[in-house]
Structure formats: C-alpha cells, structure tokens
Amino acid sequence: MGIFIFVVGFLTMVVSGIFFVLSLIKKKPLRNKIVIFMGGFLLLIGGVLLNPTTTPELHVDEAELVTNEQGEAAITGQTNPEAQLTINGVEVSLADETFSYTVQLEDEEEQEFTLQASMGGSTKEEVVTVKPSRAFLANLQAERQEQAALEKAETALALAETQPNQKNYDEAVTLIHALSKTYENFATRLAVVEEHLAIGKALDTAEASLERKDFDQAKELVAQAVLNKETFESRLSTVETKISEKEAEALVAEAVQAVEAAEAEPTKDTLARAEDAVARLMTPDEELAARTKTVAQTITANEQAAAQAKAEEERQAAAAVPEQSQPAAASNQAQTSVLVTPTGSKYHTRKCGNGTYTPATLAEAQSRGLTPCAKCFP
Secondary structure, eight states: OHHHHHHHHHHHHHHHHHHHHHHHHHTOOOHHHHHHHHHHHHHHHHHHHHSOOOOOOEEESOSEEEOOTTSEEEEEEEEOTTSEEEETTEEEOOBTTEEEEEEEOOSSSOEEEEEEEEETTEEEEEEEEEEOOHHHHHHHHHHHHHHHHHHHHHHHHHHHHHSOOHHHHHHHHHHHHTSSSOOHHHHHHHHHHHHHHHHHHHHHHHHHHOOHHHHHHHHHHHTTOOSSHHHHHHHHHHHHHHHHHHHHHHHHHHHHHHHHHHHHSOOHHHHHHHHHHHHTOSSOOHHHHHHHHHHHHHHHHHHHHHHHHHHHHHHHHHHHHHHHHOHHHHHHHHHOEEEEOSSOSEEESSOOSSSOOEEEEHHHHHHTTOEEOTTTOO
8 A cells, every 4th residue: 555655646746747847838827736746745755654664674593503412403583474584595484473493413514504584575684603512523423433333233244144154143243232223124134144043053953963853943944044045955955865864774774673583583473563664664675575474484384383283282181081080900000010021022921932031010011012912811
C-alpha cells in the first residue's frame, strides 16, 4: 500500500509540474497547479512513511565459538521473522526472530561460517569463526590412531582368511582386541576363521586315529565349513577310504580268528561265530567260506560218530542186563574149578586126554575163549 501511494504521489508531482511550466509560459494562473503539485508531494511523503525499511537486522550471539569434544558448535542469534537466513549457503529455519544452527568441524582447522539475512532485496551479512577445542583435537588424534589400528587389524584378518592357520589367527585376534571399539563384522569373520581351525584339528585327529567316531565328528564340522570347503571335503574323502580299508582288514582278521577257533574246537557255537564273521566281510572270501564248510562237515561227522558210539553203548548196556539178572550163576562161574591145557581150546572137569592139565576157574577159561569139552560136559 505504501508503495502504491508513493507511485501515485510521484506521478501527480510529475504531471502537475509539467502543467505548472506550461502555465508559466502561457502566463496562466498557477494556483491550481501548485495545489496539485503539493498534493502529489504529500502523497509521495505518505507513501515513503507507510513503506517500512527493507534492510534486515542480523545479530549473532558470539562471533567466535569453540567446539565441544565431538567438534560441534551452535551458531545462535536473531534476525527479522520474515527474513531468509542462510549459513554458508544452507537455509536455516527461524523460530520467531531467533535461530540456532549446529555446525561440525571435520579436522583441526578453524572454519568461518558466513550468515546472510535477506529481505526486500536487501541483505545483511555476519561472519562467525568456529575453532576446535582441545578435547576435540584429542578425539581427532584418537580417531586417527584407531583408524590406523583398524587398518592393521583388517590386513591381519584378511591374511588369516586367505591363509587360515593358528599363527595368523592369533595375530588377527590380538590386533582386533586392541581396538577401542567393537566391530561386529570383525567378530563374525573371526568366528569363521576359528571354525576353520576347529575343522582342521578335527580332520587331523581323524587322519591320525582312523576311527569312525572321529571321522563322523569331522564330517559334521566340514558340512558347515565356509573357508576352503572343497579342500576339507577332499581330505574327508581320503580319511573315509582309509577307515574303510582299516575296517575291512579288521573284519578279515576277526573272521580268520573265528574260523581258526572253530577249526580248533569244532562246535556249533564256534561255527556260528565263524560263519557270522565271514558273512560280515566287505569282500567275499572264498577260502574262509570253504574252511567254515569243512568245519561244518567235521561237526557233522563228529555228531554221527558220537551217535554211533552212543548206540553201541546202549546196545552193550542192553546186552549186559541178562548177566546182571543172574548174579548167582556168574558167582558160581567165578568159583567153579576146571582143568585147562596150555595149547588146548577146551576146558575140562577131568583129564580126558594127553597133555598137561592145570586148574583154573570157569570164568578164567571163558575169558580166554575156551569152550567146554563135549566129553566132560555131555
């Protein structure tokens, strides 16, 4: 509004001035022109008074600031609420007529920040200097040392990953633990190397012992390997082959021992153990199988012989029953005296021919296979 009145007043003065000059030339009355000119002048003055100054105000609380230990400092001050404020080209929002803007130093050098308040085509400028504090400088130094240590730790860990052995792992652990901060990435990568070493140790144990339980433990770890998995799998395959060969040899030795035991003591139990041991062989052994068949034949023959012996024993026992039923007769035979000759085949009750007769019991004569004389025992 003030500008509009100012323009109207200015134009009124110009037009009335022109008419005033023309009236002087033509010698006409000047009163009306003077009144109009004065009215335009008053409008001009009124427009100027109604139009406020466009030069903004800008005031900073401190022209020099010192950062905190993190390198931060807050630039504060006041300016017109309707002004546009920038600090080093960055627009800053206003809270009424006050402002606060936090800046960050990146190194030990002090830095100047230019503040500009713009309004109605006018600009006012202030400069604030921000200096690093001692605490911030100490932090910068510590961060540089940490960065250097971090780079060394990274190099050591990378070496442990590409050449995973106990020495490289221990060096990486030492450098990482010396860092002032904890880095999750390092912890994860260290765990992978540590797992790699554990797998290597498990494989070493399996290779040395060639035991199935050690192989199974190593196999479970290799399945989870991240580094050099193909190398581990190759070693695992070699160990499994050796263990299989060892187990096969053990089965052969066990089968041989069982067959030899069956041959030394051919019984159904020893034969069963031998046949079971031969059946569990990874590769069929015709020789051991034939030997078990021989043992089986021996057992069959022994059983047949034992059966025959038992039958004979039973027959003899049955034949002895009548003799046991006549104990008196047997006793009489043992006590009855007869006569026998050295070369004769008969026994006698008297001398019934030539020769030398000697007395003997009937039982003795019968035991010698002598038969009764027909003349003496008609």
